[in-house]
Amino acid sequence: MDKFRMIFQFFQSNQESFMNGICGIMALASTQMYSAFDFNCPCLPHYNLAYGLGILLVPPFILFLLGFVLNNNISMLAEEWRRPQGQRGKDPSVLRYMFCSMAQRAMIAPAVWLSVTLLDGKCITCAFCTSVPVETLGNASHPHLSQGEIQRVLARIPCKEIYNGQQLIANEVAVRYLRCISQALGWCFVLLMTTLAFLVRSLRPCFSQAAFLKSRYWSHYIDIERKLFDETCAEHAKSFAKVCIQQFFEGMSTDLVAARCHLSRKAPADAGEAAEKLLGITDQGTMNMALKSWHRCKPPLHLHPPALPTENGWAGEGQPPTHPSAPRREIAAYYSWV
């Protein structure tokens, strides 16, 4: 029990820091993804907007979903949401708390991607280069070009090598202008996100502290209970398997003894542990038969009590099966919310 206690204290105290760690790793991964990504503006009038905005908005959406997928608690939330009421009521505030804390963590990586993209400026430059105000920044009247021609020339602003509109508007001027707008948007976005985070965090103690403590306790409880149940089931499965296999070998050995009509030999008193572990199988033929029957005819998942003798060595239906369909009515359905 002590071992479990240490493990669960570790999980509990580190659950938050574990999730924060994943959050931080995803934020770093998103910056890395951005710097590794080879941004290639198409430099064509309508494609620019689609490409630029696509790179700006699609990866954050993917990162947001990934944030949910990587979060272990999503299945816990779904389970708690969908389970039948049974004897334990459902508290919607707990579900809301769990969902909010998961959503907040999942939003960090997309916000990092958006900030890095806006502060870098390439996406906005690519997307909005055709909307540069040529009248104020350049020479709108100098070459007599049609609107479509002007659009095509402006679309080439991000691609310096093929830009041919120096007389219309200087490339550096347009790029500086667009980048300035992009960086201003980026900083405003970061400021907005930080202010929101600050407000969410600081307004909570002012309004609903008691409800918050309750939701937090019960959401941790649900998590611990699920882990503990899994551990208990694993323990049970291990014992079940052990006893099942033991009974299988005993059954084999009894069967062989019955088939060969040997007198039951008592193991000599000084044989010790090793003889016990042999489980009555002491030669190659018997072992082969045991292995074959383990493969061909696995014993049923039904442990019979060891005191009852069975006439057939194979682990057969030693007891009538229980009737699992009777409803349980023995406990009153109280539940206590701390």
Next chain:
Amino acid sequence: MDRFRMIFQYFQSNSESVMNGICGLLALASVKMYTSFDFSCPCLPQYNVAYGLGIMFVPPIILFLCGLILNRQSLVMLEEWRRPAGRRKKDLAVIRYMCSSIMQRAMVAPVVWIIVTLLDGKCLICAFSGSVDPEKFVGFANVSTVQVQQLLAKVPCKDDELMKNNTSRKAVSRYLRCWSQALGWSILLILIIAAFLARWLRPCFNQATLLQARHWSNYIDIEQKIFEETCCEHSRLFAHKCILHFFESMRQEIKLHSFSLPREGEEAEGEEDLLRGITDQDQVNKLLKTWYYEKPPLDVSQAHQR
């Protein structure tokens, strides 16, 4: 008990150092952010001032808010401030002490950003290149007003065609950078002197009140941590009892409905214990199904009545 004591001594001594560590990390992060940020002045008359001053002042606000968010003690202070008095009086001196220590730590990263910005000079050159007196510089002295504004706005952009190898541009740039660095060093000096005086002169005023406030603010922090630890411990024990109770009631139900003879003399006591009477595939399936469809009530007092 010993283990708990060690843990709490750790928390006590390290609460301050954890917060100082976060403070230092944020300061380093602000320097790193500045160096990796690609500053590109728009070099247009109205946009320069907005851009330059924006880069100088908006990130410090962000860093200040981050400093408040990342500091655990700010939540503790807010809770202490907003809680109903109940049976424990509220001490405003403690809340003031906590507030001031939080603010001091949160101000470090913004101040670092502003000083680094000023010492580097790019922001001020970008923001105020349009405001210098053109008469002082040979290249801009005899130019028309409208054009001089355009030219001065282009000073921060070294690679602009008009400004390449223009000595007057370099002169304006050096002039502004000199002002910027002077301002930066002055601010740094003033802040350090203020910090020095504050630390030296503090024992002269209200030392006893300060000691009390510091003690009780530490106490509130530790009490909060212990409460959370105790809640975790409690919920673990609660879950443990609840699950044992669940397995026990499954075993009772199976005993009620099965016809097996009472077992005597089980050889593997340990194993039986762990099996908790569930020895059959159907029983296991039923247990798992019941766990999902009818979770046990959150009431472990019933366990003692069996």
